[in-house]
Amino acid sequence: MKIHFLTIAAVMLLAAAAAAQSPKTSFKFDFGPGKPAAGYQQVLPTATYSDATGYGFDFGTTVTGVDRGGKDALKSDFVTSKQPFYFSVKLPEGNYNMTVTLGDTQGPSSTFLKAESRRLLLETTATKPGQLLTQTFTLNVKSRRINDTETVSLKPRELHKLDWDDRLTLEFDGANPCLAALEITPAPQAVTVFLAGNSTVVNQDDEPWAAWGQMLPRFFRPGVAVANHAESGLTLGSFLSSKRLTKVLSVMKPGDYLFIEFGHNDQKDKGENDGAWKAYTERLHLFVQEARRKGGIPVIVTSTSRRTFGADGRIENSLGDFPAAARKAAADEKVALIDLNVLSARLYEAMGVEDSKKALVHYPANTYPNQPEPLADNTHFNPYGAYELAKCVVEGIKTNKMGLAKFLKNDTPAFDPAKPDALTSWVWPDSPRSAVTKPDGN
Numbered sequence: 001m002k003i004h005f006l007t008i009a010a011v012m013l014l015a016a017a018a019a020a021q022s023p024k025t026s027f028k029f030d031f032g033p034g035k036p037a038a039g040y041q042q043v044l045p046t047a048t049y050s051d052a053t054g055y056g057f058d059f060g061t062t063v064t065g066v067d068r069g070g071k072d073a074l075k076s077d078f079v080t081s082k083q084p085f086y087f088s089v090k091l092p093e094g095n096y097n098m099t100v101t102l103g104d105t106q107g108p109s110s111t112f113l114k115a116e117s118r119r120l121l122l123e124t125t126a127t128k129p130g131q132l133l134t135q136t137f138t139l140n141v142k143s144r145r146i147n148d149t150e151t152v153s154l155k156p157r158e159l160h161k162l163d164w165d166d167r168l169t170l171e172f173d174g175a176n177p178c179l180a181a182l183e184i185t186p187a188p189q190a191v192t193v194f195l196a197g198n199s200t201v202v203n204q205d206d207e208p209w210a211a212w213g214q215m216l217p218r219f220f221r222p223g224v225a226v227a228n229h230a231e232s233g234l235t236l237g238s239f240l241s242s243k244r245l246t247k248v249l250s251v252m253k254p255g256d257y258l259f260i261e262f263g264h265n266d267q268k269d270k271g272e273n274d275g276a277w278k279a280y281t282e283r284l285h286l287f288v289q290e291a292r293r294k295g296g297i298p299v300i301v302t303s304t305s306r307r308t309f310g311a312d313g314r315i316e317n318s319l320g321d322f323p324a325a326a327r328k329a330a331a332d333e334k335v336a337l338i339d340l341n342v343l344s345a346r347l348y349e350a351m352g353v354e355d356s357k358k359a360l361v362h363y364p365a366n367t368y369p370n371q372p373e374p375l376a377d378n379t380h381f382n383p384y385g386a387y388e389l390a391k392c393v394v395e396g397i398k399t400n401k402m403g404l405a406k407f408l409k410n411d412t413p414a415f416d417p418a419k420p421d422a423l424t425s426w427v428w429p430d431s432p433r434s435a436v437t438k439p440d441g442n
Contacts, residue, residue, distance in 0.1 A: 023092045024054065029182040032077025034067035040181070045079055049167075054090035058169060059433055061085035066178075068105045075132050076105060078180040081172075084432050087182070088169040093143040093251070095190040095225040096168065101181035103132035109178035112429050114171040115139055116162045117203035118210070119226070120218040120387070124174060124427050132180065137217070138190045140225040141168050146243060146250050153242040158231060162433075163203055173429035191224045193404065194248045194296075196239055196287065197261040199232035199380060200304045200389075206434040207368060208361055208375070210383040212304075212340075215390035224407040227251075235266040236283035245290065254295025257404065259393075260287050261340065263303030263322035264379065277321040284329040299402070300330040302341035304389060307360055307378035309353050315345035338396030340389065347388055347417035358423050359385030383428040391415040 028040045036042035041055075045065040049056035057063060063079040070076035102111050107129050113122035115137075127133050144152040144164055154164060162169045172179060193216070195201050201213040213228045220226070229244050239245055239262070248258065266280045284300060291298040302323045310316045317323070323341040330337035348356040361377035381389060395415050397404050 023090070025091065025094070025096075025184075025186045027055065027089055027182070027184045029055070030074055030077075031065075031079045031179050031181065032067055033065040034069070034077030035073050037072075037074035037181075040074065043079070049088045051090065056088065058086040058088040061432070063179075066104070070105060072105075074181050075101065075103075078104060078178045080104075080109075080176060080178045082176075084171060084173045084429060085177075086169055086171055086433075087179075088167045089184060090167045091141050091184070092166075093141055093145075095138060095140050095187040095192060097136055097138055097185050097187045097190075097222055098168070098170075099134060099136040099181075099183045100170075100179065101132055101134050102178055103127040103180065104178045105130055105132070107178075108176065110175040111177040111179075112173040112427070114173065114431065115217070116169055117205045117214065118171070118431050118434070119203055119214045119228075123218065127178075136222045138187050138220070138222045138225045139168060139217070140192060140227040142227055142229070142251075144247070146247050150243060150246065152244055152247045155231065155233075157205075161203075161205055163228070171431060173431075187223075187225070190222075191404070191407070192252070192256040193220075193224060193226045194252065194256065194258045195226065195228045195230050195261075196245065196248065196258060197230035197301075198234045198265055199230075200264065201228070201230035201259075201261050202232055203228050203230075204232075204380075204386075207430045208363060208382045209380050210386035211381060212386050212389035212393055215383075215387045216393060219390065219394050219408055219412050220404075221407050221409050224404065230261075233265060234262070235269055236260075236262045236280060236287065237266070237269065240283065240286075245287065249290055249294050252291065252294045252296045255297070255403075256294075257297045257299060257402075258287065258291040259299045259301055259338075260284065261301035261303060263319055263326065267320055267322055277325045280322060281325045281329055284326065285333060288329070288333045288335055297336075297402070298333070299336045299338060299400075300326050300333075301338045301393070301396075302326045304340050304379075305345040305348065307348055307356055309348075309356075313349065313353065315348055317341075336396075336400040336402060338393055338400070340392060340396075343392040343395075343417050344389060347392070347420055350418045350420055355423075358382075359388060359420075384423055384426045387426070387428075388417070388420055391421075392417055 030036040030040035047056040049058040063081045067077040110126045203214040288298040306318045308318045363375045
């Protein structure tokens with residue numbers, strides 16, 4: 001009997017030790033100096049992120065706490081700042097539902113919200129005095145680990161990206177962001193939209209660059225997480241050799257999606273010479289077939305057009321046979337096709353030769369800190385251009401009648417790239433962590 005009790009005690013100790021080592025995946029934060037709501041962890045303005053605590057304000061940004069008093073402990077206090085601020089939470093890989101409560105019981109607020117490497121979640125959202133707003137998003141946190149022996153081969157520049165660290169980081173911008181509460185819970189059943197691509201798709205870290213993949217989360221309701229595995233300079237071949245497809249397949253579940261957009265760099269693949277498009281086609285088939293083996297839903301996306309106007313004011317194809325090869329692969333495999341090559345050309349033509357520069361990285365010298373030379377990039381988008389391209393992708397989701405369409409937010413009306421949004425209506429607060437760094441290839 002004594003041995004039996006000792007065995008039970010040992011098991012209990014082992015279970016307790018295992019629980020202590022398991023990473024925490026659910027959080028309920030109450031921000032501000034007032035009395036915290038029952039069941040919530042109070043977060044004071046002095047809470048600086050550390051691995052020990054696993055949460056806090058990050059990257060040297062600071063906030064002020066305000067307590068309005070009142071019976072509702074959760075909503076009567078908040079934190080705010082006149083400058084953008086970051087809040088990070090240590091989380092293991094996976095999908096999570098994140099709910100933020102914004103507003104001030106006595107004053108107005110205005111918040112613009114991004115996540116990780118400048119993923120757009122919430123455009124400028126204002127609340128009136130006394131109005132508090134709750135918004136929920138489904139977000140993906142990724143890890144470079146594939147299994148006990150394999151990891152994704154990251155480029156040196158990726159080692160410092162927020163997308164690849166061990167935490168979820170939120171960036172609060174706006175004229176007067178008032179953060180009252182934050183809740184995080186695992187969302188293992190959420191549909192994941194994996195993105196495979198290059199610098200026209202990647203979550204660009206630095207202003208003034210952006211890509212359509214980092215704008216896409218803004219258009220989905222809770223239940224869909226966008227996992228952007230694209231990176232600048234990649235081809236289908238280097239996406240494979242760096243084990244990024246292996247990584248995607250290791251976490252893909254039936255019903256998830258894989259959006260595939262390559263071509264800009266494949267076109268320059270010296271190893272294939274004139275047969276580069278053949279290798280490109282074969283690899284497209286491979287990506288589609290591998291996703292299907294996992295029960296995933298592949299989607300082929302043609303390469304975005306470069307801003308290459310001809311004398312007639314029309315965009316000239318600068319991508320050779322690659323857009324046609326992607327279209328044929330989609331037809332042969334009977335998968336959905338989003339023809340961004342055509343849609344982006346239509347967008348640039350509608351804007352015109354000069355105004356189309358405003359959708360790309362065209363800026364005079366010294367527009368941004370540490371930018372002594374002019375920027376004249378006819379391939380990569382700025383945030384406005386990336387947002388317009390993301391709208392084109394959303395239209396492709398609708399046109400192809402994907403199951404994803406039911407998760408699109410109600411405020412996503414039909415978009416015609418021949419009638420682009422006015423630049424004057426576009427607002428994008430620059431991220432304070434960014435530096436002007438030219439993307440590595442296309």
